[in-house]
Amino acid sequence: MSSASSPLAVPHDAPYGVRNLPYGVFSTAGGPAARRVGVAYGDHVLDAGAAARATGAPADVAAALAAPSLNPLLAGGPALWDRTRAALTAWLTEDAHRAAVAPCLLPRADVTLHLPFEVADYVDFYASEHHAANIGRIFRPGSEPLTPNWKHLPIGYHGRAGTIVVSGTPVVRPCGQRKAAADPAPDFGPSRRLDIEAELGFVVGTPSPLGGRVALADADAHVFGVCLVNDWSARDLQSWEYVPLGPFLGKSFATSVSPWVVPLAALADARTAPPVRDTEPLPYLDDRAAHPPYGLDIALEVRLNGHVVARPPFAAMYWTYAQMLAHLTVNGASLRTGDFFASGTISGPERESRGALIELSWNGEQPLELPDGTRRSFLEDGDEVVISATAPGPDGTRIGLGEVSGRIAPARR
Template sequence: MSEQSPLDLAEGDPFGPHNLPYGVFSTPDAPEHRRVGVRIGDHVLDAGAAAHALGSPYAALLARPTLNPLLAAGRTAWRDVRRALTAWVTVPAHRPDIEPLLHPLDTVTLHLPYEVSDYVDFYASEHHATNVGRIFRPDGDALTPNWKHLPIGYHGRSGTIVVSGTDVARPQGQRKAPTDPAPVFGPSVKLDIEAEVGFVVGTPSALGSPVDLASFEDHVFGLFLLNDWSARDIQAWEYVPLGPFLGKSFATSVSAWVTPLEALTAARVAPPERDFPLLPYLDDADAEVPGGFDIRIAVALNGQVVAEPPFAGMYWTAAQQLAHMTVNGASLRTGDVYGSGTVSGPERDQRGSFLELTWNGTEPMELPTGKRTFLEDGDVVTMTAWAPGPDGVRVGLGEVTGRIVES
């Protein structure tokens, strides 16, 4: 009896041919040789080597140490490459060429799959924004007057975006409680997570040329899980009047796998009903494709699931965020990353940050290991997610994980 092929996947495998997320990997025998890979089941296909073996015209794009050349090639190339990859892993005649190029996932090292150009983080969950407003402005309006009229965001540090599995050093900085007479300096004592979905730009745009809602899929290549680590105490002291700075810029973890938008067609959903009329550049009422994505996220602390935030309920969509980000004429660059902002739902167990889960530390979480509020040294946070795929199968998103270490 012949040995089963890695291409013979169990029915319903979330990383089957319907998914095919992209990453960058290296092998133990050539650790310096980074190459584009595509995940199929529990294996990684060397995409560049496969393209070369099968005479693909896109071999040069795939035989690179980052995804950026493929991202920059544009939507037609993305479709052609995906179509070819699907054939390579499903057509039996290709198996003699493809099977030797498959590497078990647990034997490779995964790297940051793209060179990050700019980084923007948004604030798009009404449930999250409302919770934060109630925590910090208990006697005022939970939402600021502009929140329902534009996607609020800020520019972050692209150089501190790290791939899943990278340790996160506890940040140090100034902090001051409301009752303290003066600020103190030291490690953050309110270190937190933000469970988000990130998007990576492929096709750039010209300076001075806004990107409209309908052009979202012409510019955005795919999405992935993102954890925007946050030092709440540092942020609370510094963020008035200019916004997040050192409390956010020390680390942002992203998944090693990018799921192409084309794999998520079955997961597209309409966003929540809007409460106010939107200005024309943000008005998606007549959009041909629904702007939301039905992504089910799970957040685990040291292996214990503590929250399951639903991405489908995000008030502002990724297309609206892209349109707003460029409406002033700001240009896009290949490798630009933007985050959705913390994903939270209406229920307590759907909150995507410990700030909300513990109500700023006043309502500790009850875990098997005891009561917990914010992150402690040695803690490991892991986010996983899936979305509906074709014919009822799930589309798996690669996990994003990070361990807190003493600074």
């Protein structure tokens, strides 16, 4: 096999190059049906467990990569994460491993990708000041757009772990109670205001004890990596049900995640300072001295039926993942391997950087005009939404976070 034709010959600036190495779980139709850990590399997926066996990997690395989900690797903690990443890098770059590893690389088009980890708990935050302020202006015109607590703590809600689905899973339009302001009473039926939320999700590996707290400085010892999220939202169901306890059926029907988990180690060049804050945080949330900073310069793109409708910037997020995790555990709530928390809608200051249709259409008052001549305020049956993202890599390159997609299926009566 010539070097030029080898799947190991991946350019250094490829989105899925050796500086990225995101993890997923896959199966193949023509080979073993069992799910196994894979690593995206160029246009291929490395069968990581097979590569570990072929190279005589250390027992702990081999055991983690032989599992049908990422959870054993997640549970191993930072030392195992580092050893595994170092082993993968060596297998894919060193000539001594070429003959053993090349047969373990499968064309990405030939594999089926699955939910990469077993989700324990799911929490969704509300960490974008631009998004929160826009929602406030839409629903509380003439009042302060942010609630009094917003700049003092990362607001969130506890979601439904069992309805997190992998990219490509159809999203059935939810039914529930709806009541417009002018309606005398609620009725029941399919959501008429189905929306998207472009988000970034964080996968927890190392657990923490009940009654303990995770300090800002310890966040990276618990967070394994990131993936893309679309937290589908039925705005009409949500607006009727959320008082006084918050989101419920308007959110719990589906949350889509991308199939690749990019390890935090791959995002070293994406670290950036969060926006300047005008409210001093309490000490457990004070990250002003953090080095490296906990902000992430990740650029998202949202496409609706193939048309780009938004480019949300994660660097604009007010609250960082370390602050979200610190607040999540400050009351003594424990972490479990496979816990998952998401950022909430990512929005920037311009209309084209808003990460939800409710903002892009200003609650339906300013429908989007798509290039194909159609108009959208909220999603219609058959619509497909694809969210993708990239982040800075070494030497001016960019790494890929893949994409999360979903198509709306009609409600089931």
